[in-house]
Amino acid sequence: MLEKIAITTMMLLCSSLVSLPSNAQQQTDAHARQWWQNAVFYEIYPRSFADSNNDGIGDLNGITSKLDYLHELGVDAIWITPCFPSPQVDFGYDVSDYEAIDPMYGTMQDFDRLVNEAKKRNIRVILDFVVNHTSDQHKWFLDSRSSKTSKYRDWYIWRDGKNGGPPNNWQSEFGVPAWTFDKKTGQYYYNYFYPQQPDLNWRNPAVKDAMLDVTRFWYKRGVAGFRLDAVDTLFEDPTLTDNPPSPGKDKFGRPNFARIHNTKLPEVHNVLQDLRRIADQYDAVLIGETWTKDIDELKNYYGANSNELQMPMDLMFGTVNKLSAPEFRRQIAAVDSAGGWPVFVISNHDMARSYNRYGDGVHNDQIAKLMASLYLTLRGSPIMYYGEELGMQNNDPKRKEDVKDPQGITGWPGEIGRDGERTPMQWNDAKNAGFSTAKPWLPVPPSFKTHNVAAESKDPNSILSVYRQLLAMRHNEPALLNGTYTALNEDDPNVLSYLRKDNNEAILVLLNMSNSPQKIKLNLQSQGYASPKLTVLMSTVQQPTSTAPADAVDLPPFGALITKLTN
Numbered sequence: 001m002l003e004k005i006a007i008t009t010m011m012l013l014c015s016s017l018v019s020l021p022s023n024a025q026q027q028t029d030a031h032a033r034q035w036w037q038n039a040v041f042y043e044i045y046p047r048s049f050a051d052s053n054n055d056g057i058g059d060l061n062g063i064t065s066k067l068d069y070l071h072e073l074g075v076d077a078i079w080i081t082p083c084f085p086s087p088q089v090d091f092g093y094d095v096s097d098y099e100a101i102d103p104m105y106g107t108m109q110d111f112d113r114l115v116n117e118a119k120k121r122n123i124r125v126i127l128d129f130v131v132n133h134t135s136d137q138h139k140w141f142l143d144s145r146s147s148k149t150s151k152y153r154d155w156y157i158w159r160d161g162k163n164g165g166p167p168n169n170w171q172s173e174f175g176v177p178a179w180t181f182d183k184k185t186g187q188y189y190y191n192y193f194y195p196q197q198p199d200l201n202w203r204n205p206a207v208k209d210a211m212l213d214v215t216r217f218w219y220k221r222g223v224a225g226f227r228l229d230a231v232d233t234l235f236e237d238p239t240l241t242d243n244p245p246s247p248g249k250d251k252f253g254r255p256n257f258a259r260i261h262n263t264k265l266p267e268v269h270n271v272l273q274d275l276r277r278i279a280d281q282y283d284a285v286l287i288g289e290t291w292t293k294d295i296d297e298l299k300n301y302y303g304a305n306s307n308e309l310q311m312p313m314d315l316m317f318g319t320v321n322k323l324s325a326p327e328f329r330r331q332i333a334a335v336d337s338a339g340g341w342p343v344f345v346i347s348n349h350d351m352a353r354s355y356n357r358y359g360d361g362v363h364n365d366q367i368a369k370l371m372a373s374l375y376l377t378l379r380g381s382p383i384m385y386y387g388e389e390l391g392m393q394n395n396d397p398k399r400k401e402d403v404k405d406p407q408g409i410t411g412w413p414g415e416i417g418r419d420g421e422r423t424p425m426q427w428n429d430a431k432n433a434g435f436s437t438a439k440p441w442l443p444v445p446p447s448f449k450t451h452n453v454a455a456e457s458k459d460p461n462s463i464l465s466v467y468r469q470l471l472a473m474r475h476n477e478p479a480l481l482n483g484t485y486t487a488l489n490e491d492d493p494n495v496l497s498y499l500r501k502d503n504n505e506a507i508l509v510l511l512n513m514s515n516s517p518q519k520i521k522l523n524l525q526s527q528g529y530a531s532p533k534l535t536v537l538m539s540t541v542q543q544p545t546s547t548a549p550a551d552a553v554d555l556p557p558f559g560a561l562i563t564k565l566t567n
Helices: 010-017 060-065 067-073 108-120 139-144 205-219 267-281 295-300 325-336 354-358 364-375 406-411 453-457 463-476 478-482
Strands: 041-044 077-080 124-130 179-182 187-190 225-229 245-249 255-257 285-288 343-345 381-385 484-488 495-502 505-512 518-521 533-539 552-555 560-566
Touching: 060 067, 060 108, 067 108, 067 463, 108 124, 124 205, 205 267, 225 267, 267 285, 295 325, 325 484, 325 495, 354 364, 364 463, 364 505, 364 560, 453 463, 463 478, 463 533, 478 495, 478 505, 495 518, 505 552, 552 560
Parallel strands: 041 077, 041 381, 077 124, 124 225, 225 285, 343 381
Antiparallel strands: 179 187, 245 255, 484 495, 495 505, 505 560, 518 552, 533 560
């Protein structure tokens, strides 16, 4: 029988946790885990994190100035979205020089300082590597389009037209033609994204060698790995076979086609193995932007011999857009059985913020704490998105003339773009949320007055306080660092319950995903706990709850409870 449970206040919990080490790298790893397995990753969109020179755009020195905040939060690695020179057609995902820093973000010296200062705080730096395409202003492409016989001509996908039009029926991801006609040479070049982002020809060995050299360049500067952008799209069918039609229309109103001849070709895995061989030489990690339809597809990105991506992102987890204990249970069980190390993401720069997707308009803060309690206690590595720890929400444009994202400009009003999830970090309640004294490149939402670092740091019941507690717990509880995952009460439609077990350590996680109180009946005898004692590690309930019956636990709407089990 379970003993009665008494939940202490959040303030006491916080004070008991903050004295513990805050970084995975400070732990003795009895399980011989790789550093990235015990790390918490934090995605930074550099335009929007911190503006050190007050020009309205964030920069590298701004990131460096906030490293203490990230360290205290409990972050082990930061992933910086592209900061390379770029015309900014796709806000950095159109790279014109892979081995330099865009002046809007600073200098190479600023970057080196960022890496060094991060290292002092046991924080590693991960860069975003755009592997599928370059900018049309990259020196390789400028030469490639100069003539059919130019040195770099075959570094891109050039083809003759067909029947007075493009070579085939392939479609761009961003609602524009996938083939762009070049008058000078009379041929089309292929662009899976925008025309200003021509696809590289990875079938050319010179392209592969040059791109592998880019990774070596940054590894030697202290970079600890890469997030690989759009890895699914590296190869195309060389015969340019048309894609077959698919039911319905896309978000731009175009007829759908199944992209079987220009995405997820098997040659992708050869490149990933090449990238991994170099990464292993530098104890680096490769994170994949892997959009997969099921776990079998995701498995492929680990490699048959675990020799491809260490961390392919389970983006299916992030596409669960409503609170559903059965659906999250299904997704977790699937990725947990995939054989590799799970990677969990609930928001990023291409995805509406979780505060909006899961919030009901009434209990949003409570739900944000619930979601944090979920993805930060699972077996695997979480990737946080900047501001997630504050409950930042989308600030979507209301008029087309306010849209900055070309995807939104092209698709308005059916597709409004990604500006809403890329707004400036909310540091305090001063003008522009403390991001910059100048007008920021995107407007901050009104919620910055209450949801900001300064205000939430003072509130022991804030979303930020919950994140700090969870991350401290994650770094110091063996069951969360190294434990297995076991689902409990799998028929419960409202409460997601599971155990994390490591030898004699076990942690019980209970998450009420409904808007009504729930009584959770627990039978842990089959897990080796005939008469367990429950010691509360964290509760998202602001006030102490009443003691629970001996065989059950009461949880309020959207409540989360994390306890340690002992016999």
